[in-house]
Structures are given as C-alpha cells and as structure tokens.
Amino acid sequence: MVGKHRTSPVVPIEEVPPADASPYRPVVLVVDDESAIADTVTEILSRSGYAAMTAYDANDALETALLTPPELLLTDVVLPGMSGIELAITIKRIFPDCKILLFSGQATTLDLLASAKNEGHQFTLLTKPVHPDELLSRVAASLKHREAHAGAIAD
Amino acid sequence: MFHAEPDLAPDSTATPEMPFDSPGALLAAIVESSDDAIVSKDLNGRVTSWNDAACRIFGYTAKEMIGQPILRIIPPGLEAEETAILERIRTGAKVEPYETRRLRKDGRIVEVWVTISPVKDSAGRIIGAAKIARDLSERKRMEQRLIWSEKLAAQGQMAASMAHEINSPLESIINLVYLARRSTPPGEKAHAYLLSAEGELDRVAQLIRRVLGRYRELAGQPQVYLHDLVDEFLTVHRPKLHACGIAVDCRYEDRRPVRVNGAEFALTFSNVVSGVLHIMPQGGILGVEVRERTTARGEGIEVAIRMRAKGMGDNLQGRIFESLLGKGSQSGTGEGLSVAWEWPERHGAEIAFKSCADSDAAISLFVPFA
Known part of the structure; x- marks a missing residue:
C-alpha cells in the first residue's frame, strides 16, 4: 500500500497537523548551518503538514536520512565540510527517489551547480531569501510528481 | 644560406658617419625628434626655443611662442609655480621632476611631468632654463581605466559578500515574522503589524535581489x-x-x-x-x-x-x-x-x-x- 518511506517518522506531538490535514505527511529533511534558518524552515514545513526534520551539517543530515529516509531534501548549498551539493548527490545515490531542493544566498553557488551538472545532476536552486509561501509551493511542486507516482502504485 | 651576414659585418665595424656638421646640429635634431616637449626660456620667463613635441602637446607653434612669456601655458591659479621655478633657477638649482598641469592653446588642461634645469653660457653664468615636459594624458587614462576596472571587480566582490551576509539573517527574519504572524489570531493588532512587517521585508528582499542578482549572473550568462x-x-x-x-x-x-x-x-x-x-x-x-x-x-x-x-x-x-x-x-x-x-x-x-x-x-x- 505505502512505501517504506512512509513509515512512522518521529514527529513531536505539538507538530501534529490539524485534524483536517491529510494523514499522509511527506518527510522533508531541512539542512542549514544557520540554525535560525533551519529551525524556522522546519517549523514552517511542520505547520503545513510535513514531517520535517532538521540537520545543521551534511554528516548530521546523512545520519538523519539513514534513520528516516526523506522524500525531499531541502539543503543550503554552503555548509561547513561537505557542501549541500555533495550531500544532495550522496542522498540521491542512497535514495534515488528523493527530491532535491537547494537554496543559497551566495553568488559562488553557480560554479558548484555547474560541476554537479557535469556529473549529470540537475538541481533546482532557490535564492535566499525565499519567502515561506514560495518555499511551500516549491516543496509541494517537487513532491507532487512523487505523490502522483505513489498514488498510482497504491491504486 | 643567409647572405645578409657577411654584408652586415663591414657595416657594423665601420666608423659611423657623422651626418651633422656640428655636435650642436646633432643636439638640435635630437631635441626636434623628441616625444617630450623641450623648451627653453630666459630668466624673465620668455620662451627662447620650442620643439615639435611642445607644439603637439601645448598646441602652440614655435612661431607663436618664441619671445612670449611662458605664463601663456600656465593655467590660472598656478602662476606662483612659475615664479618659484624662476627663483630657484636663478640660484643655479635644478627643479626636481614633478607632476603638474599646463594649459593648451585650445583651453584644455594637459597633465604633464616636468623637469627644469638651469642653462649656463660658456662663462658659466645662468642665462635661462630648459624644461622637459612629458605628456601624461595617455598614462592617466590608462590609470583611470585600471581604477575603473578594479572598482567594478570590487563592487562585484562586495555584492557577493553582501549577498551572503545580508541574505541569511534576512531569511531568518522573514521566517520568524511569518511564524509570528501565523501564531497570532487574524483580528489582533499584532497580526496587522506583522503583516506590514512582512510586506516591508519583502521589499528589502526584492531590492537586494535586484542589486545582487545582476552580479550573480557574472558566473553564468543566461x-x-x-x-x-x-x-x-x-x-x-x-x-x-x-x-x-x-x-x-x-x-x-x-x-x-x-x-x-x-x-x-x-x-x-x-x-x-x-x-x-x-x-x-x-x-x-x-x-x-x-x-x-x-x-x-x-x-x-x-x-x-x-x-x-x-x-x-x-x-x-x-x-x-x-x-x-x-x-x-x-x-x-x-x-x-x-x-x-x-x-x-x-x-x-x-x-x-x-x-x-x-x-x-x-x-x-x-x-x-x-
């Protein structure tokens, strides 16, 4: 009926969505070394019915992803150590179905993106600051295709 | 194979033929063909000689200048400079090279680098001064271009670092205000305040995007x-x-x-x-x-x-x-x-x-x- 990825991600009780929301809560992994951004984005997604998880660097993110496979990775490009793009490529290798959204406030990002493109990865880049409304619609759009696909399987 | 070599050899060893009648004529030829303006004046500041380059740099012909006061090419406000030069020359001292401005015949200012030395007669008496002026306009233009291109690069760098420094806190503030608004019941005053705050933040975000977005494109040209x-x-x-x-x-x-x-x-x-x-x-x-x-x-x-x-x-x-x-x-x-x-x-x-x-x-x- 449902894929493995839908099984019980850990969700704090206060983040449980309102009763009218769909019981299906896509898992989104939010990665940003700026905790103020990571935390607020996670909260925004949680309030909108996603099972959002937070990580502050790439290693942290990989650990979290292995425990709870994400359906969408939303990561800052510039991270300490492994970059957001390297993280995205790694996550894609482990979970090929995982959707990727990158966001960045830096001009140097395009070089990194170009190198990812050379490796055959085409990622969507959001430019900081991203308004929560836009972020939510981008997240929904990224997951839409997947939902339809999952729905087809369920049928 | 090369026949030029034996042909050249005798030439290089031959005594150079003197095409000028006297050393004076040779000097005159050197002065005339110089790229720098070489002019001489007497101790009263009247021009006594004026070469081709002076004609090109200052716009006056030798005919127009010889016998005339050199003050003609000193821009208004710099007259004192000439008095000081003449005083120094009278004591027999050389004027160290310096950068200054001169007035062209067409009224434009030309930037020059001048060296002034006293001229003595055969008895060793100081009779005037010789001035060599080099036109700095071209060099100045090059310098200016360099400054401009550096400025542009610096602007780009500044924009890039600003992008990061400003956008991250801005992202947090936008998110926090959004969450605060969503946590406030719509009827409350605070809700309206937060809504306006969001509008203003959106303006800031757009402004920054507008300025910096242009620099981002430097990396790739869409x-x-x-x-x-x-x-x-x-x-x-x-x-x-x-x-x-x-x-x-x-x-x-x-x-x-x-x-x-x-x-x-x-x-x-x-x-x-x-x-x-x-x-x-x-x-x-x-x-x-x-x-x-x-x-x-x-x-x-x-x-x-x-x-x-x-x-x-x-x-x-x-x-x-x-x-x-x-x-x-x-x-x-x-x-x-x-x-x-x-x-x-x-x-x-x-x-x-x-x-x-x-x-x-x-x-x-x-x-x-x-």
Missing part, C-alpha cells in the same frame, strides 16, 4: 530579454526621473532574448541614464525603444535611447559627450562610458552616439544574438 533589464531599471528609477521632470516613453518590441551579462548591461544602461539626468536639469523626454535590428555586426537587439531636453536649445550632443566622458569635471559619470566602452568589447556589442537636431540626442546600445 539568455535575457533586454526589455526586462531596461524595464526593471526604469521601474526602480522612475520616481527619480519623474522628480527631475523627465518623462519616460518606452517601447519594447524585442521578441528574442540575447546572451548578455545582465550586471554589466544594467551598469552601462544606468550610467547612460544618469548621464542623461545631468544634461537635462530642466527636464525633458527620455525615449527608450528596445527592438530587433540588423547591423554590420549581424542580427541583434538594439536599445535606442533618445533624449529631448527642455529649455536648452543648443548642443545637447556635446553636453552628452562631456557628461559621459567626464571632461572638465570630476563627476562620476565619466566612469559610465569607460564601462560602456569595455562592456561591448567583451560581448561583441556596440555603443554608438547619433547626431540629431540640436536639442535631441540619441545613444544606441546594440547586442547581437549570440
């Missing part, structure tokens, strides 16, 4: 519609233009994008427009037309900027040149053209001034399809 760039610029500057009494009339007829560095195009365009503000203090009409055109450089998009100044009957074209080239003034607008010159070179693009009626002028920016 295809853009020139009318987008023009329109965006005019939207931002319309209030300022309006305040200056300048009506803007736009026509966008380009249907194909071009590959162009948006940051540099915006800078060039903005510099041209700020030049326009300078020359139309009493207002006027600024017409901007973006259209497809075929020129000698091929097919492309032309941004044609037409100006009609109010209340200034004559020579708008000349004023534009002056304003953009920064001639005679230290205003920043000169920078615009330097960027404007460099920008097309790297893009196969073209900037041109068009002659029109006296109160009209036009500038055309042409970008070919890549």
Whole structure:
C-alpha cells in the first residue's frame, strides 16, 4: 500500500497537523548551518503538514536520512565540510527517489551547480531569501510528481 | 644560406658617419625628434626655443611662442609655480621632476611631468632654463581605466559578500515574522503589524535581489530579454526621473532574448541614464525603444535611447559627450562610458552616439544574438 518511506517518522506531538490535514505527511529533511534558518524552515514545513526534520551539517543530515529516509531534501548549498551539493548527490545515490531542493544566498553557488551538472545532476536552486509561501509551493511542486507516482502504485 | 651576414659585418665595424656638421646640429635634431616637449626660456620667463613635441602637446607653434612669456601655458591659479621655478633657477638649482598641469592653446588642461634645469653660457653664468615636459594624458587614462576596472571587480566582490551576509539573517527574519504572524489570531493588532512587517521585508528582499542578482549572473550568462533589464531599471528609477521632470516613453518590441551579462548591461544602461539626468536639469523626454535590428555586426537587439531636453536649445550632443566622458569635471559619470566602452568589447556589442537636431540626442546600445 505505502512505501517504506512512509513509515512512522518521529514527529513531536505539538507538530501534529490539524485534524483536517491529510494523514499522509511527506518527510522533508531541512539542512542549514544557520540554525535560525533551519529551525524556522522546519517549523514552517511542520505547520503545513510535513514531517520535517532538521540537520545543521551534511554528516548530521546523512545520519538523519539513514534513520528516516526523506522524500525531499531541502539543503543550503554552503555548509561547513561537505557542501549541500555533495550531500544532495550522496542522498540521491542512497535514495534515488528523493527530491532535491537547494537554496543559497551566495553568488559562488553557480560554479558548484555547474560541476554537479557535469556529473549529470540537475538541481533546482532557490535564492535566499525565499519567502515561506514560495518555499511551500516549491516543496509541494517537487513532491507532487512523487505523490502522483505513489498514488498510482497504491491504486 | 643567409647572405645578409657577411654584408652586415663591414657595416657594423665601420666608423659611423657623422651626418651633422656640428655636435650642436646633432643636439638640435635630437631635441626636434623628441616625444617630450623641450623648451627653453630666459630668466624673465620668455620662451627662447620650442620643439615639435611642445607644439603637439601645448598646441602652440614655435612661431607663436618664441619671445612670449611662458605664463601663456600656465593655467590660472598656478602662476606662483612659475615664479618659484624662476627663483630657484636663478640660484643655479635644478627643479626636481614633478607632476603638474599646463594649459593648451585650445583651453584644455594637459597633465604633464616636468623637469627644469638651469642653462649656463660658456662663462658659466645662468642665462635661462630648459624644461622637459612629458605628456601624461595617455598614462592617466590608462590609470583611470585600471581604477575603473578594479572598482567594478570590487563592487562585484562586495555584492557577493553582501549577498551572503545580508541574505541569511534576512531569511531568518522573514521566517520568524511569518511564524509570528501565523501564531497570532487574524483580528489582533499584532497580526496587522506583522503583516506590514512582512510586506516591508519583502521589499528589502526584492531590492537586494535586484542589486545582487545582476552580479550573480557574472558566473553564468543566461539568455535575457533586454526589455526586462531596461524595464526593471526604469521601474526602480522612475520616481527619480519623474522628480527631475523627465518623462519616460518606452517601447519594447524585442521578441528574442540575447546572451548578455545582465550586471554589466544594467551598469552601462544606468550610467547612460544618469548621464542623461545631468544634461537635462530642466527636464525633458527620455525615449527608450528596445527592438530587433540588423547591423554590420549581424542580427541583434538594439536599445535606442533618445533624449529631448527642455529649455536648452543648443548642443545637447556635446553636453552628452562631456557628461559621459567626464571632461572638465570630476563627476562620476565619466566612469559610465569607460564601462560602456569595455562592456561591448567583451560581448561583441556596440555603443554608438547619433547626431540629431540640436536639442535631441540619441545613444544606441546594440547586442547581437549570440
């Protein structure tokens, strides 16, 4: 009926969505070394019915992803150590179905993106600051295709 | 194989033939063929000799200058310099090389590097001074260009670091205000405040994006519609233009994008427009037309900027040149053209001034399809 990825991600009780929301809560992994951004984005997604998880660097993110496979990775490009793009490529290798959204406030990002493109990865880049409304619609759009696909399987 | 070698050998060992009758004639020839202005004057500051280069640099012929006071080429305000030089020369001391300005016959100022030494007669008495002046205009121009390009690079770097420094906290604030608003019941005053705060933050975000987005493009050049760039610029500057009494009339007829560095195009365009503000203090009409055109450089998009100044009957074209080239003034607008010159070179693009009626002028920016 449902894929493995839908099984019980850990969700704090206060983040449980309102009763009218769909019981299906896509898992989104939010990665940003700026905790103020990571935390607020996670909260925004949680309030909108996603099972959002937070990580502050790439290693942290990989650990979290292995425990709870994400359906969408939303990561800052510039991270300490492994970059957001390297993280995205790694996550894609482990979970090929995982959707990727990158966001960045830096001009140097395009070089990194170009190198990812050379490796055959085409990622969507959001430019900081991203308004929560836009972020939510981008997240929904990224997951839409997947939902339809999952729905087809369920049928 | 090479027959030149044995032919050359006897030449190089031969005693050089003296083509001049006397060492004096040789010296005179050297002076005449020098690229530096070499002039001499007596102790009263009257010119006694004037070479070809002096003629070229200062615009006066030898005939016009010999016997005349050297003060003719000293710009107003620098007369004291000449008095001090003459005093120093009378004591037999040399004047250390220094940089100064001189006045050309056509009224333009020329930057020169001068060396002045006393001239003695055979008895060792000081009878005047010899001055060597080197024209620094070309070097100055090169220096200026270097400064401009460094400035541009520095601006780009600053923009990039600003992007990171400002965008991250801005992202957090936007998120926090959003969450705060969502946590406040819609009827409350705080909700309305937070809603306005979000609106203002959105303005800040857009402003930063507008400025920095252009620099981001430095890394990769996407295809853009020139009318987008023009329109965006005019939207931002319309209030300022309006305040200056300048009506803007736009026509966008380009249907194909071009590959162009948006940051540099915006800078060039903005510099041209700020030049326009300078020359139309009493207002006027600024017409901007973006259209497809075929020129000698091929097919492309032309941004044609037409100006009609109010209340200034004559020579708008000349004023534009002056304003953009920064001639005679230290205003920043000169920078615009330097960027404007460099920008097309790297893009196969073209900037041109068009002659029109006296109160009209036009500038055309042409970008070919890549």
